[in-house]
Amino acid sequence: MTLLAASSIHVTIGEVAAALAxxxxxxxxxxxxxAGLEEDIGIAVVRSxxxxxxxxxxxxxxxxxxxxxxxxxxxxxxxxxxxxxxRQRAKGVPDSFWPLLGSLAVAASATLGLVxxxxxxxxxxRYLVPVGGMVIGNAMTAAAVALNRLGEDVHDQSRRIExxxxxxxxxxxxxTPLVRRSLRSGMITLVDSTKTTGLIFFPGTMVGMLLAxxxxxxxxxxxxxxxxxxxxxxxxxxxxxxxxxxxNFFTTAHQLREPPEP
Amino acid sequence: xxxxLCVGRIIEVVLFELEDVTYSxxxxxxxxxxxxxxxxxxxxxxxxxxxxxxxxxxxxxxxxDPDSGRVVYEGRDVREYDPLALRREVSLVPQLPAxxxxxxxxxxxxxxxxxxxxxxxxxxxxxxxxDPAFEDRDAAKLSVGEQQRVMLARALALxxxxxLLDEPTSALDQAARDAVEGTLRRLRARTAISLVVVTxxxxxxxxxxxxxxRIDAGRVVAQGAAAELLAEPVESALATAEDAT
Numbered sequence: 001m002t003l004l005a006a007s008s009i010h011v012t013i014g015e016v017a018a019a020l021a022x023x024x025x026x027x028x029x030x031x032x033x034x035a036g037l038e039e040d041i042g043i044a045v046v047r048s049x050x051x052x053x054x055x056x057x058x059x060x061x062x063x064x065x066x067x068x069x070x071x072x073x074x075x076x077x078x079x080x081x082x083x084x085x086x087r088q089r090a091k092g093v094p095d096s097f098w099p100l101l102g103s104l105a106v107a108a109s110a111t112l113g114l115v116x117x118x119x120x121x122x123x124x125x126r127y128l129v130p131v132g133g134m135v136i137g138n139a140m141t142a143a144a145v146a147l148n149r150l151g152e153d154v155h156d157q158s159r160r161i162e163x164x165x166x167x168x169x170x171x172x173x174x175x176t177p178l179v180r181r182s183l184r185s186g187m188i189t190l191v192d193s194t195k196t197t198g199l200i201f202f203p204g205t206m207v208g209m210l211l212a213x214x215x216x217x218x219x220x221x222x223x224x225x226x227x228x229x230x231x232x233x234x235x236x237x238x239x240x241x242x243x244x245x246x247x248n249f250f251t252t253a254h255q256l257r258e259p260p261e262p
Numbered sequence: 263x264x265x266x267l268c269v270g271r272i273i274e275v276v277l278f279e280l281e282d283v284t285y286s287x288x289x290x291x292x293x294x295x296x297x298x299x300x301x302x303x304x305x306x307x308x309x310x311x312x313x314x315x316x317x318x319x320x321x322x323x324x325x326x327d328p329d330s331g332r333v334v335y336e337g338r339d340v341r342e343y344d345p346l347a348l349r350r351e352v353s354l355v356p357q358l359p360a361x362x363x364x365x366x367x368x369x370x371x372x373x374x375x376x377x378x379x380x381x382x383x384x385x386x387x388x389x390x391x392x393d394p395a396f397e398d399r400d401a402a403k404l405s406v407g408e409q410q411r412v413m414l415a416r417a418l419a420l421x422x423x424x425x426l427l428d429e430p431t432s433a434l435d436q437a438a439r440d441a442v443e444g445t446l447r448r449l450r451a452r453t454a455i456s457l458v459v460v461t462x463x464x465x466x467x468x469x470x471x472x473x474x475x476r477i478d479a480g481r482v483v484a485q486g487a488a489a490e491l492l493a494e495p496v497e498s499a500l501a502t503a504e505d506a507t
Contacts, residue, residue: 163360163413166325167373167420168350177363253345255325262316 086144092151099244139237146186186238283331359409390415391445407438
């Protein structure tokens with residue numbers, strides 16, 4: 001990988017603090033329209049400051065150590081936190097943590113393994129950490145959205161599901177139409193943003209590289225690679241989360257654990 | 263198959279037996295130590311709303327399992343059967359239509375395709391009291407009464423031995439109700455299928471069944487031949503049941 005030139009920019013604390021003016025705009029908008037988001041905005045700002053600063057130091061340490069094991073440990077921690085976070089959005093799915101953990105782990109290892117195997121990125125911390133973070137973050141969102149939709153659909157359509165079970169359908173067969181919709185929900189955001197990229201918005205990586213002084217063509221090429229990697233990761237995560245989680249709605253005798261109200 | 267000899271009466275072949283069945287849902291007891299039998303032929307499970315009769319029906323083809331006690335079908339605990347095979351033999355038609363997206367044919371074909379069986383959609387529609395010309399119509403655009411008969415047709419496509427019908431006419435107006443009841447009577451006349459009908463309507467139980475299990479607040483309060491049990495005034499029947507307990 002030679003796309004990344006050794007270019008860098010220096011950002012001061014004062015410049016970060018100045019950007020808080022835009023956060024004030026968001027808080028004023030929320031207050032003016034009684035959206036009730038001021039507290040959440042405040043928490044988001046503080047959390048992003050602490051979390052990103054901390055991860056900045058962790059990444060610096062990992063880059064300095066240049067240890068593959070440290071990279072793996074960091075990615076494993078991201079996968080576990082991702083599964084915990086996604087579980088909050090998939091409350092309608094019984095025992096959703098393990099399907100989410102499995103789906104994020106497989107999505108991350110499969111896509112990172114593939115890009116390294118294809119020679120797209122070198123297996124070094126400089127590439128694996130940022131790309132891994134993007135892959136896990138997008139996979140988490142896709143899996144959470146897919147399971148959230150699956151949980152809602154199973155609840156809303158429990159009568160239809162039980163009616164098909166009553167005809168001798170397996171639990172997998174009974175939820176097949178719902179699986180399609182949930183998979184679509186999990187993937188559609190990234191698919192749509194990929195369609196409009198470059199027209200309506202500039203993706204973050206490309207913007208970051210341009211700001212850092214990279215050649216625009218190189219920035220575009222790297223962004224394209226990341227978008228394609230993310231598409232693969234998102235589809236693996238959503239599909240695997242759904243496949244693993246759908247069993248949790250049923251007993252081994254193909255009965256709904258929460259049947260419809262009589 | 264268990265045969266029960268009734269002195270001075272016809273021989274009753276027992277299809278289902280519920281032995282001390284208790285079932286709870288969300289911490290609330292829905293069925294409490296239920297003992298009942300349902301013979302071959304046409305039976306009704308009769309009771310008011312919330313009495314547990316729909317739950318009882320769901321136990322018969324293992325859409326749910328009791329907390330304690332056992333449900334016996336043709337002499338064997340239903341838990342000894344493969345649940346999918348049992349449901350193809352003992353098919354349940356729910357209270358409200360719940361069709362899959364697609365045409366009437368898609369719906370009738372659904373279960374036999376899963377089971378890898380052949381079927382004749384037109385015959386099933388005819389048995390369910392629908393014109394075979396309905397086959398290509400969009401199921402979602404039918405009236406509730408027509409959808410309920412498509413539900414019946416798709417259950418019949420499996421050629422079941424027993425049909426479990428949960429309040430089959432509760433969502434219908436009187437004309438549609440009469441049509442569905444007529445369909446069920448013709449079905450009995452033309453096939454060897456046993457029917458178990460859940461209903462809150464005493465007159466419907468009398469019209470459709472030979473045997474009745476009366477249930478109230480999760481307990482069986484009376485059971486016997488429909489002609490005898492439903493001929494009595496309600497108060498008398500309940501008093502008899504209370505005396506028996």
